Amino acid sequence: MSATSRRLMGVARLEWRRQLAPGRTLWLVFLAMGPVAVMAIMAWMTHKFGPPPGTSEMREIFGQFFQGMVVRGVLFFGCATIFLGQIRGELDQRSWHYSLLTPIPRWQLVIGKYIAGVLLAWALFVVSSGLSRAIFQLTLGTPGFADPGVQKELLGYMAMAALGCLAYGAFFLAVGTLLRGPGYIVAVYFLLEWIQFLLPPGLKQLSVVHYLRTLSPVPLSEGPFALLAEPSPAWWVVSQLLIYTLVGVGLAVWKVSRAELDYRS
């Protein structure tokens, strides 16, 4: 293992220890288990009260549920908790200087923390997305897990969750690093995510929901008032999300590399 990898692992390990403090873990697990619990209730109701409407309608319902509850709710608040709790969290706790006083270049501190946050977010939210889609399959009456179409859809939702964690993670890491009080920006961004279908195409580029919606395994209606943007191919959307991620992490690295220690709140 190279010195850089060892250092990144050291930073990540420290970050996991911080993130997995009892109170935080409970909240994150609660968030991750939310969609699984909803799908479990739905499966039970289907079992109890008879078959659901039809497979294609149900798949769209799950698609909307994923965009609404999972992306805008679980991924948004889960990533806000994890990534705002990284550098901003350390600044608020006044423990950031311990990291700055180690022989690790500052860019590696940021990257190490980001990687740790992403792995934690994936472990929670990608798994819960896959699990909720798998349980949803039970509501359709026929499990059909061997069906390549079902497998593809399940993996599609997991991939969307993974990309969502990358992009939201980078956004919250950057916001937490650049701003002393990121609360207002988070609130505005949350609103933006809910009304992204009303935004003109240029502003849609700021929305993670916009990209993830394009990647949805089932086509989703955006309602009668939506301002529709030109649909883009999946590879383009994925590259856009990765660029979005790089910009966010890059901003955080830039800020931390130049910053002086400042614990004023």
Add this chain to the structure above:
Amino acid sequence: MSGALIRFDDVSKFYGEVLGVNRVDLQIGPGITALVGPNGSGKSTLMNLMTGLLEPSQGRVEIFGKAPHGAPELFDQVGYCAQFDSFPRGVTGRQFIAAYLRLHGLSQREADARALQAIERVDLLPAAGKKVAAYSKGMRQRIKLAQALAHDPQILVLDEPLNGLDPMARAELIELFRELAAAGRHVILSSHILHEVDVVADEVVLIHQGYVMAKGDIPEVREEMVDHPLEILLRCATPSLVASELFAHDHILEVRLHEDGGGLMVKTRQADSFYLLLNDLVSSGRIDLEAVAPADDDVMAVYRYLVGSEGGTL
């Protein structure tokens, strides 16, 4: 200064329009150096500058010939016990130290072993497995010190390291600082408690309102303060007789009876001449002295003369 690993060249630091430190030229060598000044005088700013947590607004700070901000490799050689009484959440004393040791490239086993050694040095071993959040103020101070020491740095920067400690713990840590200094380490500590500094430091840097007022060992600094005559206490059984002998000499500026009646306070501008005179008077049998001691060459007096503050806690 030979062996100086820390240099400040014309360093100023401003926080917006507020002065942190101004035009500091300083070289710090091995041994124990104390930064002395009241709260807000600029001690922590100097320490944050030398550990790269702050960047100078003007001038240059160097440690081992490099600017500390942006030279992370220096931190294998620098330990800093900062003023902030805060820790990562949920860690025990041992975990706290071991976790940061791992960032120095140590394996978990090595880090655990080194963490325990450092904790033992600050006499906190029984509490090593307890959560830091449950520590008393003094224990938190010691665990921070252990964290700064754990990777065996050449330069140890300690911001008010004796704060919150009981007298026994203070004595133990002062002994530890002396051991480190004797081993050739640079120990830089700050304090606003003057008698503490008098006991521990080889050199002092007196800071007031962001300016370095004086630097050196205390008697050396005191000698340079020619505006303030040296004050000497003479213990004797016949103060009036001694006073009459002393008054006959021009370099004696003032002689007054000590408040307990058992001696004299003498002020002179020429310490050497005064001590020669005393030798003559004693050896010729004209006066009899029990004790002679400088009364104002401690750091408290020096600081008082420099900034007009009363001694004790600044």
